[in-house]
Amino acid sequence: MRQIIIDFGKLDFWWLHFNLRIYGYGLMLVGGFLTGIWLARRRARRFGESGDYVTNVGLLALVGGVVGARLAFVIERWDELFSRAADPLLEVVNITSGGLIYYGGVVLAGVIVLLYLRLKRLPARRYLDIIAPSLMIGLAFGRMGCFLNGCCYGQRVDEGYAFAQRFPYASQPLLKLDGDKSNVFGGSSVSPLWSHQLQQGPQAGGLDADLLRQSHPYLVHKDASGQAFAVEPGKLDKDQAASVLADPACRTLPVQPAQLFAMLNALLIAGLLLWFSRLRSREGQVFILMLVLYPVARFAEESLRGDNPHNLARFQLTHNQYTSMILLATAVLAWLALRRLPASCGGALAQRQALVHIAKPQKKRKGQT
Numbered sequence: 001m002r003q004i005i006i007d008f009g010k011l012d013f014w015w016l017h018f019n020l021r022i023y024g025y026g027l028m029l030v031g032g033f034l035t036g037i038w039l040a041r042r043r044a045r046r047f048g049e050s051g052d053y054v055t056n057v058g059l060l061a062l063v064g065g066v067v068g069a070r071l072a073f074v075i076e077r078w079d080e081l082f083s084r085a086a087d088p089l090l091e092v093v094n095i096t097s098g099g100l101i102y103y104g105g106v107v108l109a110g111v112i113v114l115l116y117l118r119l120k121r122l123p124a125r126r127y128l129d130i131i132a133p134s135l136m137i138g139l140a141f142g143r144m145g146c147f148l149n150g151c152c153y154g155q156r157v158d159e160g161y162a163f164a165q166r167f168p169y170a171s172q173p174l175l176k177l178d179g180d181k182s183n184v185f186g187g188s189s190v191s192p193l194w195s196h197q198l199q200q201g202p203q204a205g206g207l208d209a210d211l212l213r214q215s216h217p218y219l220v221h222k223d224a225s226g227q228a229f230a231v232e233p234g235k236l237d238k239d240q241a242a243s244v245l246a247d248p249a250c251r252t253l254p255v256q257p258a259q260l261f262a263m264l265n266a267l268l269i270a271g272l273l274l275w276f277s278r279l280r281s282r283e284g285q286v287f288i289l290m291l292v293l294y295p296v297a298r299f300a301e302e303s304l305r306g307d308n309p310h311n312l313a314r315f316q317l318t319h320n321q322y323t324s325m326i327l328l329a330t331a332v333l334a335w336l337a338l339r340r341l342p343a344s345c346g347g348a349l350a351q352r353q354a355l356v357h358i359a360k361p362q363k364k365r366k367g368q369t
Contacts, residue, residue, distance in 0.1 A: 001150045001171045007186040009178025021173075021187055024148030032141025033062050036134030043130045043277075048348025053122060057113055057131060064112040065105035072104020076319065103323045123345040125284035129277065132287045136270035136294070140263045147259035153193040154256025155306035156205050164254035167191045169219070169244055170233040183241045185233035193252045196307070198228050207253065219244060258304040265297045282343045291331035295324035 005027055008020035037058045041051035074092050113131075117124045146152040150167050157164050170188045178186070198220065200206025209228035212220045218240050222228050233241065244250045269290065277286050299321050302310060308318040346352070 001167050001191060002148045002174055003150065003171045003188045004173040004186055006175045007173040007178055019187055020178075025145040028141045028145030028148065029066070032138035032145075033058065035141065036131075036138045039137060040131050040134040043133070047126055047130055048350060049122075049126065049130065050349050053120065054127070054130060057116060057127060058134070060112050060116055061109040061131070061135075064109035067105075068108025069101050069103075069105030071108070072101035076101065101320070103320065103327070123283070125287070125341075125345040128287035129280070129283055129285070132290045133270045133273040133277075136266045136273065136290065140266035140270065143259050143263035143266060147257075147263070150191040150193055151307070152259055152262075153196075153306050154258030154261075154304050157254050157256055159254055161254060161256075163257050165257045165260075166251040166254055167193045168252075169194050169230065169250045172245060182238050183234060183236060184238070184245055185236070185241055188233055190230045190232065191252065193255065193306075195230055197252050198230055201228070205253070212250070215247070215249065216240070216244060219250070255306055256304045258301065258306070261304060262301050265301065269293050269297065282338055282341070283345045284338050284341070285335075288331055288335050288338060291327060291334070295328040295331070299324040 002024045004021050005024050006022040011018040011020055037055055040054045040058060044051045044054045070092070113128075114124060117127055143152070150171070153167065154165070168191060170185045170190055172184050173186045173188065176184075176186050194207070197206035198209060198212075202208040209220050209222065218236065219231055220228050221231060236244065272293065273286055273290055276289055280286055302308070302318045302321045302324075303312060305318070308320070310316055310318045310321070347355070
């Protein structure tokens with residue numbers, strides 16, 4: 001977990017104050033976008049298309065994906081996380097803290113990309129095949145961002161589990177360059193999993209607030225109803241922060257490394273799509289194969305997650321599992337419908353440009369009749 005990569009401190013401009021920080025989550029989003037665009041541009045050349053159009057598609061997909069994913073998260077968690085915030089609007093746009101639902105981004109980004117391709121009269125199936133592996137590469141980077149941020153965590157496991165992860169109360173910035181040595185945590189926030197397990201309490205398999213208050217009375221407070229909550233890292237002094245950072249008891253109980261499993265899964269799907277691209281018999285198959293593989297994998301991933309209640313034995317599913325089933329059924333129908341369409345959705349860019357050039361009437365030179 002590394003919520004902040006570099007903390008430069010604050011920039012004061014008149015009455016305005018700007019935090020100058022590079023967050024791990026945001027850095028991974030940027031890294032995923034740049035890597036995905038690089039791969040898509042290379043694939044575009046092999047498909048006989050323009051890399052410039054692919055870049056435009058990528059930018060639209062990025063904006064639509066982030067906005068759609070954030071909107072889906074805000075709608076789902078409004079009462080829990082946003083309605084009681086001091087500034088709900090500011091909290092809504094604060095994506096550096098995590099909080100994106102992938103399916104929400106897929107829907108909005110898909111609509112925007114399809115509208116753009118239609119407006120530019122580009123072969124939609126071919127371009128969707130081009131960008132499909134890049135979407136999975138971007139997702140892999142996003143899951144690494146979740147790991148750095150501490151969100152999208154896994155469910156509880158036994159102490160002896162080989163892949164168990166224990167997240168800290170808060171993370172120390174990788175580089176802290178603001179000169180302020182009063183608190184090693186800088187602008188980091190409480191780990192989402194640490195806060196979740198503290199609210200669960202020992203009866204539900206979470207952290208024991210009373211034990212933590214005995215060793216670190218400044219770290220945990222209780223409200224009038226007896227509900228425990230964590231003090232923000234920025235409110236600890238230098239010695240308190242250093243004590244919490246060094247104490248293994250201030251880490252979460254072990255959980256599944258759900259983010260890392262999801263990242264590896266996305267990379268595996270990306271590799272399968274790249275391999276299948278050489279075997280496809282119809283344009284559009286690569287993209288639809290992604291829509292088949294990802295819902296199946298996502299359904300399984302949700303069983304490892306600990307941030308949404310679920311119980312397969314009782315058919316208590318998460319919203320993402322319901323969405324996965326709907327998307328899988330839609331993808332199967334789309335695969336069958338694809339068989340009724342021509343194998344190719346049109347000529348390559350050079351062929352289309354040649355046809356346009358031939359169709360244009362040639363201007364007569366002076367003296368010609």
